[in-house]
Amino acid sequence: MTLRRRMHRFQYQGRELFCEQVPVSRIAHKIGTPFYLYSMGTFLDHFEKLKKAFAPANPLICFSMKANSSLTILKALAAKGAGLDIVSGGELFRAQRVGADPQKIVYASVGKTETEIEEAIRSRILMFNVESIPELEAINAAACRLKTIQKVAIRLNPDVTPTTHDYITTGAKQNKFGLDARTATQLFMESYRYPFLRFAGVHIHIGSQITNAKPFIAAIKRALTFIDNVRFGGNPVEFLNIGGGLGIIYSKEKPQTAKDFADKILPLFKDYDLKKSLKLVLEPGRFIAGNSGMLVTKVLGVKHSDAKSFVIVDAGMNDLIRPAFYGAYHDILSVRKKNKKSSGLRADVVGPICESSDFLGKDRLLAAVETGDLLAVMSCGAYGFVMSSNYNSRPRVPEIVVKGGRFFVAKKRETRMDLIRGEKIVAEVL
Numbered sequence: 091m092t093l094r095r096r097m098h099r100f101q102y103q104g105r106e107l108f109c110e111q112v113p114v115s116r117i118a119h120k121i122g123t124p125f126y127l128y129s130m131g132t133f134l135d136h137f138e139k140l141k142k143a144f145a146p147a148n149p150l151i152c153f154s155m156k157a158n159s160s161l162t163i164l165k166a167l168a169a170k171g172a173g174l175d176i177v178s179g180g181e182l183f184r185a186q187r188v189g190a191d192p193q194k195i196v197y198a199s200v201g202k203t204e205t206e207i208e209e210a211i212r213s214r215i216l217m218f219n220v221e222s223i224p225e226l227e228a229i230n231a232a233a234c235r236l237k238t239i240q241k242v243a244i245r246l247n248p249d250v251t252p253t254t255h256d257y258i259t260t261g262a263k264q265n266k267f268g269l270d271a272r273t274a275t276q277l278f279m280e281s282y283r284y285p286f287l288r289f290a291g292v293h294i295h296i297g298s299q300i301t302n303a304k305p306f307i308a309a310i311k312r313a314l315t316f317i318d319n320v321r322f323g324g325n326p327v328e329f330l331n332i333g334g335g336l337g338i339i340y341s342k343e344k345p346q347t348a349k350d351f352a353d354k355i356l357p358l359f360k361d362y363d364l365k366k367s368l369k370l371v372l373e374p375g376r377f378i379a380g381n382s383g384m385l386v387t388k389v390l391g392v393k394h395s396d397a398k399s400f401v402i403v404d405a406g407m408n409d410l411i412r413p414a415f416y417g418a419y420h421d422i423l424s425v426r427k428k429n430k431k432s433s434g435l436r437a438d439v440v441g442p443i444c445e446s447s448d449f450l451g452k453d454r455l456l457a458a459v460e461t462g463d464l465l466a467v468m469s470c471g472a473y474g475f476v477m478s479s480n481y482n483s484r485p486r487v488p489e490i491v492v493k494g495g496r497f498f499v500a501k502k503r504e505t506r507m508d509l510i511r512g513e514k515i516v517a518e519v520l
């Protein structure tokens with residue numbers, strides 16, 4: 091069965107799919123469909139696995155909250171000691187709402203506004219990951235205005251191309267991210283030009299959904315050579331942030347476990363004192379969140395054309411855009427398995443939206459589906475709800491969290507009124 095190697099707490103008991111100890115169908119009947127469903131236990135398991143694997147280095151693990159920014163999830167991870175990797179003023183706001191320790195917050199993103207920079211400095215975040223010279227100048231100016239010294243890490247573009255989707259490759263020199271080694275070295279050498287900054291770290295992030303350690307190893311080696319060089323030039327570098335990017339199982343991938351990954355990465359640091367002189371930072375998103383959530387949807391009908399069959403469901407690309415956007419694969423399972431004798435159907439699972447790219451799965455072999463059946467779109471805990479939209483004026487769906495035998499509404503379904511909040515009919519132009 092497809093669930094075999096995936097580490098999560100969505101399992102069948104008999105014919106019923108459960109999230110931890112709660113039957114998914116029970117939640118669907120209470121809440122209605124579609125909805126995102128998270129297993130709190132799975133989120134925490136993944137975080138603990140990474141923490142344990144990297145324990146000898148005692149890194150700061152900053153959950154990349156762009157993957158899933160549910161306040162409940164963030165609060166739970168922060169309570170376990172996680173820091174946060176943020177990329178906007180909005181994410182900073184969420185981090186503050188859950189009382190996250192600002193000294194465990196790192197702030198990346200290619201473009202940060204003056205307001206965002208000031209807010210982050212005021213809230214005393216640990217570090218900015220800096221991607222350009224204008225950004226460095228803006229942070230220096232803001233720190234000057236706020237009469238403080240701000241730590242920064244320079245994002246190095248290590249020019250490594252991992253095997254993943256083009257849209258989520260970030261560490262190759264043609265990508266917009268980071269600074270090339272020559273420019274970055276020069277910045278460290280000229281750090282005196284930025285008197286309100288402390289050049290405390292080096293940051294790399296080469297992409298996402300990377301299933302083997304090789305590109306990470308290559309990028310880290312480059313970062314360490316870079317650090318050796320700038321240290322030689324008299325710049326102490328206290329932090330190396332190796333980013334996120336660890337891949338998970340969506341289909342048949344065979345990604346490394348946290349332990350495999352740590353076993354390959356940690357030896358690279360044998361000549362560095364990770365407890366004292368070089369502190370390691372990690373920014374995992376998908377590894378923690380991806381297999382911790384799913385999207386539950388209901389079949390609205392089945393239709394057959396000469397060429398194909400379609401299972402039409404009530405969730406669409408506005409709810410989960412990954413298949414349309416990246417051609418991403420998500421397993422689709424029956425919430426209640428059918429009698430073995432019932433014949434299967436090969437079909438595209440499509441949403442109600444007026445776009446041909448509105449599909450959740452193509453050419454899937456499903457058990458005989460009927461109107462009203464519930465389907466679970468798996469591995470949607472990362473980049474699922476956060477990338478959802480109101481396209482076709484569809485209210486965004488609720489986020490439900492299960493812990494053990496209970497489920498809770500972490501975010502309500504949007505209402506029709508939510509759809510038009512802040513909007514008015516401008517009489518003057520009529």
Ligand code: LLP
Nearest residue numbers: 154198295298299334335373374375376473
């Ligand atoms: N750090 C930085 C600087 C990042 O840009 C990202 C992700 C992460 C950490 C976390 O990466 P992760 O561990 O989750 O792979 N929407 C796409 C993924 C975009 C990733 C963007 N950056 C998707 O649905 O696959």
